[in-house]
Amino acid sequence: FNSNHQQDQCDNLCAIEINEIDMSKFLSGTDEEKKYIAVLFDRTFHEQGVIRLINNNITSELITKAKEFFALDLETKMKYNIDRQNITTSGYKPLGFETVANYKNEKQTASIDSTEAFFTFFKSQSKQLNFPADKLPEHFREIIPEYIFKSRQLIALVHRIVDMALGLDENTLDRNYTNDDALFSLRLTRYLPTEDEHGLAFGEHQDYLGFTLLQNDDVPGLEVNIDGRWFRVDSKPNTLILLGGELIQRWTNNYWISILHRVGAVKQLRFSALFFTGPDVNTVIETLPCEKCLRTSSKYTPVSVSEHLKQKQEATLQKHR
Ligand SMILES: O=C(O)CCC(=O)C(=O)O
Numbered sequence: 658f659n660s661n662h663q664q665d666q667c668d669n670l671c672a673i674e675i676n677e678i679d680m681s682k683f684l685s686g687t688d689e690e691k692k693y694i695a696v697l698f699d700r701t702f703h704e705q706g707v708i709r710l711i712n713n714n715i716t717s718e719l720i721t722k723a724k725e726f727f728a729l730d731l732e733t734k735m736k737y738n739i740d741r742q743n744i745t746t747s748g749y750k751p752l753g754f755e756t757v758a759n760y761k762n763e764k765q766t767a768s769i770d771s772t773e774a775f776f777t778f779f780k781s782q783s784k785q786l787n788f789p790a791d792k793l794p795e796h797f798r799e800i801i802p803e804y805i806f807k808s809r810q811l812i813a814l815v816h817r818i819v820d821m822a823l824g825l826d827e828n829t830l831d832r833n834y835t836n837d838d839a840l841f842s843l844r845l846t847r848y849l850p851t852e853d854e855h856g857l858a859f860g861e862h863q864d865y866l867g868f869t870l871l872q873n874d875d876v877p878g879l880e881v882n883i884d885g886r887w888f889r890v891d892s893k894p895n896t897l898i899l900l901g902g903e904l905i906q907r908w909t910n911n912y913w914i915s916i917l918h919r920v921g922a923v924k925q926l927r928f929s930a931l932f933f934t935g936p937d938v939n940t941v942i943e944t945l946p947c948e949k950c951l952r953t954s955s956k957y958t959p960v961s962v963s964e965h966l967k968q969k970q971e972a973t974l975q976k977h978r
């Protein structure tokens with residue numbers, strides 16, 4: 658990527674062009690094309706930690722529906738209020754309830770993120786929601802199950818690229834995601850315009866687990882940290898952003914990067930759809946048998962996914978005491 662940008666040549670933050678891979682080519686291209694994609698993927702996750710997926714078979718219809726849902730009055734949305742005792746189903750989270758777990762931050766962020774969200778948790782293998790679909794708001798009843806299904810397929814394809822990129826046996830990665838203890842969730846977010854133009858709409862963080870598929874609308878906001886500098890990532894119609902969570906870095910013994918990212922000030926309502934993925938909670942994360950990952954001595958002790966999650970949650974609680 659072009660590192661010749663000087664901060665002061667850009668209005669605010671410099672935009673960065675991130676590498677793109679064509680998913681339809683990985684699905685039905687020649688061996689050569691697949692190889693090329695795997696090599697680019699490897700280099701990109703080693704050097705930057707974020708890539709764009711094009712021709713991915715996912716449309717912006719969910720974002721359109723999310724706009725309609727969030728436009729409803731609060732009373733109506735609160736009918737779907739998420740059950741905080743049982744957050745494995747689905748539901749609406751109103752403004753001002755949660756601060757982002759910016760456990761890495763040096764920079765202070767707003768203590769309350771100016772977001773509202775709609776969560777859906779579901780099982781991987783059964784291709785089914787954890788709850789009856791008619792519990793979903795009407796806007797989402799058809800589109801959410803469809804989106805989840807397509808995203809799960811897309812992540813399986815990403816995992817095949819990973820296997821090839823790291824020189825692993827086929828189905829090394831995805832087999833950790835195929836039982837019902839794997840962690841998948843969908844988060845639809847509406848960001849309100851930030852009051853302070855230097856404020857953040859969502860604090861800096863790494864995602865906790867595996868890969869995240871991110872779909873933005875056309876309002877800018879996403880920022881990523883590469884080599885200690887922040888860059889804007891502009892949205893592009895019909896594409897998805899792929900980020901690796903902490904377990905990706907851990908699995909590769911820091912050979913691949915779990916990128917630090919945030920949402921900067923937003924000037925108008927902004928919408929995102931985030932598909933978070935994580936392996937079966939019983940998976941033990943230790944360095945994968947990948948040559949490049951094993952070149953340096955092990956930087957981590959093996960940890961189960963559930964233990965990792967527990968540590969994250971404790972760190973978050975500490976921070977907010
Ligand atoms: O909305 C975005 O662009 C990013 C949000 C994000 O990083 C997250 O929810 O984990």
Ligand SMILES: [Fe+2]
Binds near residue numbers: 862863864918
């Ligand atoms: Fe994130």
